Amino acid sequence: MDNPRAAGARRAALIGAACALALLAPALAAAAGADYLIGVGTRALILALAGLGLNLALGYGGMVSFGHAAFFGAGAYTVAILGFHATLGEPLLTWPFEIAGTESAFLAWPAAMAAAGALALVIGAISLRTSGLYFIMITLAFAQMLFFFFVSLEAYGGGDGLGLWARSSLPPLDLHDPWQFYYTVLGLLALFAVLKGRLVASRFGLALQGIRDNERRMRALGFPTVRYKLAAFAISGAVTGLAGALIANHAEFVSPALLSWQRSGEILVIVILGGMGTVAGPIVGAIAFVATEEALSQWSEHWRIVFGPLLVLAVLFARQGLWGLIAARERIHD
Amino acid sequence: MLLLTEQVLNGLQFGVMLFLLAAGLTLVLGIMNLINLAHGSLYMIGAFVAATVARWTGSFMLGLLAALPATALVGMAVEIVALRALYRREHLDQVLATFGLILFFNELAAMVWGPRALFLDGPSWLAGAVEIIPGVPYPAFRLAVLGVGLAVAAFLYWLVGHTRLGMLIRAGASNREMVAALGVNIRALYTLVFGLGALLAGLAGVMAGPIYAVEVGMGEPVLILAIVVIVIGGIGSIRGALVGAVLVGLVDTLGRAYLPSLLGLFMGPANASGVGGSLASMSIYILMAAILVWRPRGLFPAHG
Numbered sequence: 180m181d182n183p184r185a186a187g188a189r190r191a192a193l194i195g196a197a198c199a200l201a202l203l204a205p206a207l208a209a210a211a212g213a214d215y216l217i218g219v220g221t222r223a224l225i226l227a228l229a230g231l232g233l234n235l236a237l238g239y240g241g242m243v244s245f246g247h248a249a250f251f252g253a254g255a256y257t258v259a260i261l262g263f264h265a266t267l268g269e270p271l272l273t274w275p276f277e278i279a280g281t282e283s284a285f286l287a288w289p290a291a292m293a294a295a296g297a298l299a300l301v302i303g304a305i306s307l308r309t310s311g312l313y314f315i316m317i318t319l320a321f322a323q324m325l326f327f328f329f330v331s332l333e334a335y336g337g338g339d340g341l342g343l344w345a346r347s348s349l350p351p352l353d354l355h356d357p358w359q360f361y362y363t364v365l366g367l368l369a370l371f372a373v374l375k376g377r378l379v380a381s382r383f384g385l386a387l388q389g390i391r392d393n394e395r396r397m398r399a400l401g402f403p404t405v406r407y408k409l410a411a412f413a414i415s416g417a418v419t420g421l422a423g424a425l426i427a428n429h430a431e432f433v434s435p436a437l438l439s440w441q442r443s444g445e446i447l448v449i450v451i452l453g454g455m456g457t458v459a460g461p462i463v464g465a466i467a468f469v470a471t472e473e474a475l476s477q478w479s480e481h482w483r484i485v486f487g488p489l490l491v492l493a494v495l496f497a498r499q500g501l502w503g504l505i506a507a508r509e510r511i512h513d
Numbered sequence: 514m515l516l517l518t519e520q521v522l523n524g525l526q527f528g529v530m531l532f533l534l535a536a537g538l539t540l541v542l543g544i545m546n547l548i549n550l551a552h553g554s555l556y557m558i559g560a561f562v563a564a565t566v567a568r569w570t571g572s573f574m575l576g577l578l579a580a581l582p583a584t585a586l587v588g589m590a591v592e593i594v595a596l597r598a599l600y601r602r603e604h605l606d607q608v609l610a611t612f613g614l615i616l617f618f619n620e621l622a623a624m625v626w627g628p629r630a631l632f633l634d635g636p637s638w639l640a641g642a643v644e645i646i647p648g649v650p651y652p653a654f655r656l657a658v659l660g661v662g663l664a665v666a667a668f669l670y671w672l673v674g675h676t677r678l679g680m681l682i683r684a685g686a687s688n689r690e691m692v693a694a695l696g697v698n699i700r701a702l703y704t705l706v707f708g709l710g711a712l713l714a715g716l717a718g719v720m721a722g723p724i725y726a727v728e729v730g731m732g733e734p735v736l737i738l739a740i741v742v743i744v745i746g747g748i749g750s751i752r753g754a755l756v757g758a759v760l761v762g763l764v765d766t767l768g769r770a771y772l773p774s775l776l777g778l779f780m781g782p783a784n785a786s787g788v789g790g791s792l793a794s795m796s797i798y799i800l801m802a803a804i805l806v807w808r809p810r811g812l813f814p815a816h817g
Contacts, residue, residue, distance in 0.1 A: 243605050305802055309809045312548060312604050316744045317805055323737055324798035331791030440737060444612045451609055484620040490613030491595050494606050 193505065194459065201365055205358050217357045218429070223469035224364045225425045230449040230461030231371055232418030237447070238455030239379055240411040241391030245315045246302070246322030247446050250416040252438030253298050254291035254423025256329065259341050259433040261287045266344045284347035284354070288424045295420020296413050298325075303412035307405055319440060326438040340434025347428055354428060364425055368462070371418060376458050378414075387411050388456075419446070452493055454500025463502045518649050520770045521763065526655045528762025529662025533717035534735060535742040535754040536669055537710025543749020544686040545703055547596060548604050550611040552714055552739070553732025554618035559584040559715025560727045561626055564633040573636040573723075580719045581712050588711020592704050600703075615733065623729045633722030658720045665713065666755050673751060682706060686749070738765075741801050747811030756812060761797050768793035 201224075208216035229251055236242040264271045264280025272278040281287055306317045330338045346354040354360045378384050390397045390404045398404050427433045436442070445468070453464020471489070475482030497504060538552050559580045567576030595614065599607050635654040642650035673679040685692045685699055693699045718732075725731065742761050746753025773789030780788070804812065 237605075243608075245608065305806060309805055312542075312748060313744060313805065313809065313811075315548075315604060315608065316740050317802065319737065320741055320744070320798045320801050324795045324802075327794035327798075328791055331787065331794060333787055440733070444608075447605075448609060448612065451605065481620050481624050483616040484624065487613040487615070487617030487620065490616070491610045494602075494610040494613070495595075495598055498606075 190459075197459075197462075198369075205361050214357070217361050219469060219473055221357070221361045221364050221429055222426075223466050224361070224368050225422050225429060226446070226449055226469060227462040227465035228364070228368050228371060228425065229419045229422035229446050230453065230465050231368070231375060231458075232415050232420075232422060233446050234415075234450045234455060234457075234461045235375065235378075235418065236412050236415035237450055238457070238460070239384065239391060240387050240408055240415075242307075242408060242412060243315050243447075244318045244412070244415075245440070245443050245447065246318035246320075247416070247419050248438045248440065248442035249302070249322040249325045250295040250299055250419040251423040251426070251442060251446065252325065252329065252433075252435070253295045254420030255427035255433045255437050256335070256341075256423075257291040257294045257420070258287045258347060258424045258427040259343055260335055261290060262343050262345070262347070263335065263341060282345060282348050284349035287347050288421060291424035292417040292421045295423065296417030298420075299416020300409065300413040303409045303416070307408055307412070319443065322438060322440060322443055326435050326440075329435040329438060336434070338435060340432055340436070343427060343431040343433070346431060347424075360428070364429075367421070367425070371421075372458055372462070375418075379458070383407070383410070448490065452490075452497075452500055454502035457500075457502050460500050460502040463505070464500065467501055515649050516770075518646065519651060520767055522645070522651055522655070522659070524763035524766035525759060526659045526662075526762070527766055528759040529659055529666070530717050530721060531735070531739055531742050531762055532662055532755050532758035533665060533713045533720075534739040535746070535758050536665070536751060537713040538736075538739050539743040539746070539749055539751065539754045540673075540682075540706055541710050542743065544682055544706055545600050547600055548607045548611070549596065549710075550608060550736065551591065551614035551618060552710070553736030554615055555584050555588050555711045555714035555732075556718040556721070556735060557618065557622060557727075557729070557732035558587055559718030560633065560722045560731065561622060561631070561718075562715075563719040563722055564631040564727045565626075567633055568631075573634065576633065577716075577719050580715050584715025584718070585708040585712040588714070589704050589708040592707040596707070597700070597703075619729050619732075626729070628729060630726035630728035633719075633727055635723035654723055658724075661716070661720065665716070666751075669751050738797070741797055743811075745801055745804050745811055747813040750811070750813040753811055753813035760800065764800050765793075765797050768796040772796070 204220050205217045208214060208220070229247070232250070233244065233247045236244050236247075260271065261280050262282050265282045267280065270277050270279045281290075302318065302321045306314055306321065309317055329335075335341045346360070348354070349363065352359045352363060354363060379388070386397065386402055387407055390402065390407055394404050423437065426437065449464040449468050450461045451464070452467060453462065454460030471486065472482070475485055534552065534556055537555075538549065541547050541549055541552075562583045563573070563576035563580035565576075566579040567573050570576070591614065595610065596607075599610055639654040639657050641653055643653045643656055645651050645656070671679075673682060681692065681697055681702055685697070685702055689699055692702075717735075721731075721735070738761060739758075742757040743754055744757075745760060746755070746757030769790075772793045773786045776789040776792070777785040779785070808814075
C-alpha cells in the first residue's frame with residue numbers, strides 16, 4: 180500500500196477527475212447521441228445521495244439500517260402528496276392548522292427532509308434500544324410497516340402508486356429539462372458531500388465514530404451515546420428523504436415499491452460496494468451499481484442472474500469497497 | 514363462534530408454517546451465527562420442485578418426496594460454495610451476500626419456470642373437510658399442515674435437546690474450536706445443520722403450495738415474517754421460534770379478520786375497512802416493536 184501522502188494526492192486527483200466528468204457527462208451523452216443516459220446519470224446521482232445519507236448511520240455510526248427505503252419513500256411521498264393537493268386545490272390538513280399543497284421545491288423538498296427526519300427520529304428512538312442483529316431486523320420491520328401503510332393508503336393510490344402532475348418548481352430553473360434537473364441533482368449531491376465531510380470531521384462526527392468503534396468507552400468518557408446515535412440516524416434519514424424527493428421528481432411517480440425491502444437492500448449495497456465510512460464511497464457505489472445494472476439489463480432481461488453472484492463475489496473479495504480499491508485507502512477500522 | 518374457531522385454526526396453521534421456516538433460520542443463526550436471507554429462496558425452490566414433480570407424476574406425495582432432498586441438497590451446496598466463507602464475517606456482509614443469492618435464485622426460477630404462478634393440488638385423500646367440533650368443518654389439508662408442524666417442533670426439541678447430534682450442535686454453538694479440537698468434524702456438522710434447515714424450509718414451501726400460489730418471489734414476504742418470528746422469540750431459540758410463530762400467525766390472521774369490523778364500532782364503515790386493513794397488515798410489526806421495547810433480546814433469549 181502507498182504511503183499516506185501519495186494516497187492523498189491520488190485521491191485528490193481522482194476526485195478532481197470525477198467532478199470534471201460529472202460536469203461534462205450530459206454533454207458527452209448528448210454528443211454520443213444517447214440522451215437517455217442523462218436520465219440514467221441523474222438516477223445514479225440520486226441513489227448516491229440516498230447512499231450518502233445511509234452512510235452517515237452505517238459507515239460513521241455503525242448502525243446497520245435495513246430500513247432506509249422507509250425514509251426514501253417518505254421523502255418521495257411527501258413531494259407527491261403535496262403536489263397532489265396543490266393540483267386539486269384542496270388543503271392537505273385543515274386541523275389543527277392548515278397545510279396547503281405545494282409544487283414549490285423550496286417548500287416541498289425541505290418538507291420531505293423534515294418528514295423523513297422526524298420519521299427517522301421515531302424509528303431510531305425505538306430501534307436504538309436494541310443492537311446488532313436485532314437492530315437490522317427491527318429497522319427492516321419498520322420499513323415493512325410503512326410499506327404496508329402506503330399500500331393501504333387508498334386516498335393516494337394505494338398499491339398502484341400516485342403520479343405527479345409536474346415536477347417541483349424551482350425558479351428560475353425548469354426541472355422538466357433533463358439537463359437542468361441533472362445539474363440540480365449534481366449540485367445538491369456536491370453540497371451534501373461537502374456538508375457531510377464537514378460534519379464527520381466535526382466534534383459531533385468524531386464522537387460518533389468513537390461510539391462506532393467503542394461505545395462503552397465513549398459512554399465512560401461522558402458522552403450521551405444514544406443521543407449522538409439518534410441524532411446521526413435522524414440526519415441520515417433526512418438526507419435519504421431528500422433523495423426520495425428527487426426520485427419522485429425524476430420518475431414523476433411514486434409507489435410503495437420505493438419502500439420495499441429490496442430497495443433498502445439496494446441502498447445498503449451501494450454504500451458497502453462503494454466503501455462505508457468514506458464520503459466518496461456511496462457515490463462510487465451508486466455509479467457502479469447503476470452502470471452495472473444498465474449494462475447487464477441491455478444484455479439480458481435476466482441480468483440479475485449475473486448481478487447476484489457478482490454481489491456475493493464483491494462481499495467475499497472486495498472488503499474495503501470499490502473506493503478502497505481505487506484510492507488505496509488505508510483501512511479505517513477493524 | 515364458528516368463524517372464530519375457523520380463524521383461530523387458520524392462524525395456528527399459518528403459525529406452524531412460519532415455524533418450519535423460522536426453525537431453520539434460527540438454528541443457522543443461533544449455531545453458525547449466520548443470517549441467511551436466502552432461506553426464503555429454499556422455501557420457493559421446495560414449492561417449485563414439488564409442483565413440477567406433482568405435475569409429472571400426478572402425485573402430491575411424490576412431489577413432497579422429491580422436494581425435500583432437493584432443497585436439502587441445494588442448501589448444502591450453497592453453504593459449501595458461498596456461505597461457509599461468511600461465518601466469521603460481520604452480519605452486514607452476510608446480509609449483502611445472501612441478498613445477492615436471492616437475486617440469483619429468483620431470476621433462476623423465473624428462467625426455469627417462467628413468470629406465471631403454478632398451482633399445486635394437495636393429495637386427494639386430504640381434499641375434503643373434517644368436522645373438528647360438530648358443525649364446524651375445516652379443510653383436512655390445513656389440519657394436516659398443523660399436525661406436521663407440531664410434529665416437526667417435537668422432533669426438533671428431541672433432536673437438539675436429547676440426542677448426541679443435538680449435543681454436538683449446541684457445543685459447536687458455544688465453542689467451535691473446542692468441539693473441533695475434540696475430534697468432531699465441525700465443518701461437516703455445520704453443513705448438515707444447514708441442510709436440515711433447508712429441508713424444513715422446503716417442507717414449508719411444499720405445504721404452502723396448495724394454500725398459496727407457487728410463484729417467483731414467494732419466499733421473501735414469508736421470509737420477513739419468519740425474521741419477525743425469530744426476533745420476537747429470541748434468536749437461536751427453537752422454543753422462542755414456536756411461540757413467536759404462533760403469536761405472529763394468530764395476530765396476523767385474527768387482525769385481518771376482525772380489525773375492520775372492530776374499528777367499525779368507532780367510525781364509519783368505509784373508514785374502518787381502510788384503517789382496519791392497514792392496521793391489520795401492520796399489526797405484527799407493531800407487535801414486534803412492542804416486544805423489543807419491552808424485551809430487547811426477544812421472549813426467550815438463547816444465550817446469556
